[in-house]
Amino acid sequence: MDLNTVAEVRDARERGVWRAGDAWLGGGTYLFSEPQPHLRRLIDLSRTGWEPLRITRGGNLEIAATCTIAQLSRYPKPAAWTAAPLFEQCCRAFLASWKIWNMATFGGNLCNSLPAGPMISLAAGLDGTALLLGQDGGMRTVPVAAFVVGAGRNVLRPGELLRAVTLPARALAARTAFRQASLYGLGRSGALLIGAVDPVDGTLTITITASTVRPVQLRFPVPPNAEAVREAVEHAVAPGEYFDDIHGLPAWRRHMTFRFAEEIRRELVEPAAVG
Template structure:
């Protein structure tokens, strides 16, 4: 690591988040420490000094701070999801969070990195394999962003990442928290992932949610929300009715061939084929059969 900077400031209040020339925000910093410092960056502002509560849950839903570490996400919301169970009969109150652990594991992190890397950092990087976008987009979450004028704005997580490494954050804006509405917390979710090797970077990922609390909701199979990530530069959200496997194929066929992501972890044609397979599996698990 060659971290060639001049200053590091610890932010204690929102006023401390006003960037000075040459400064950039620091969350966990695990990605920053693995890459050259971006050109022009001479100082860092550490957001962890703001002392945000990692996560909380109440009648309005789940809130996850931007500085919540991935370890804290698994130990908190992930544990709530695991305790709720995944049975098709009945519904645990936090059942949708059952995919939290899988989404974090998809990052192939060491425990040391998981203790430091943050939810906000993963989202703000906008990397195709950054699985927090797939997790929170499936949960219909909103990102709360602190704006430069002292206010805040909300952005659906599904549209926060707009391209490979491109996010809907203006210079100086801060990703304050992620809000998951209470209505989604008891719904069934699904996770599917593919990579070239068992421990390799995620090359295709599908997360999803049944848009009802139970598979047998008045004997009517639920509509399903699927989110495609890792194989594409930005999340693609699909919503399907019972039995619409043909529609799912049509929607995937409609993705422009040039839109499939390519790097050393998978060629576009393979990523597209794997995404199709995973999407059908996820759809079926969530009640896609009429």
């Protein structure tokens, strides 16, 4: 879609004053999908030269905001990453064409902050930390699980930029479980839950996304039973936090959340019962 109110496209490498009507341009799959009458200028990130993915000295994985879904999917995952299947599972949750995969960015999915954003699910489920750059040159970090605060809302300040997300080596070595449901065969996620067992202390983390307006994380230092998981979900998710749109009513999303949380518990805590 043409953005006929945009009068200028500026290279993000050039310093300039952020002003009303500006927007960061990554892959543009959202920006060009619908009218944006409030926009006057796009700040293009395509020439920043950020390395899409890199393993840091501590074994963490840093994913640049400009990394495309195709690059994330194709990236060779080390054998030590027990959580590696989550990458493809979350990429496939897009249910998008190859054109979108090659343009849509990891950071754009987070910054859109839609409940069904599968990169939010992946990054939150693996305890990712977002690096944010301010217009004054300052930096701050925010857990991805706390980055999204509502449907289409996040903690970014005016002009602030999501630079990268870091997934810790410890989370990459976790045993994981994935559950996703849509009302239609090629529909948007109505519920997407990820479970992870810490390889060091055995803590079980269940991350709830898509069914809720924001990511919700539950942590169990000792293996929980079914009642403990159900009570934790009931306490952590307020009735008004189940998302309501054409892709699923709150009652159905709530039902699938409880169902998937229990399935994940059984898979990761009672594998013999599942097998």
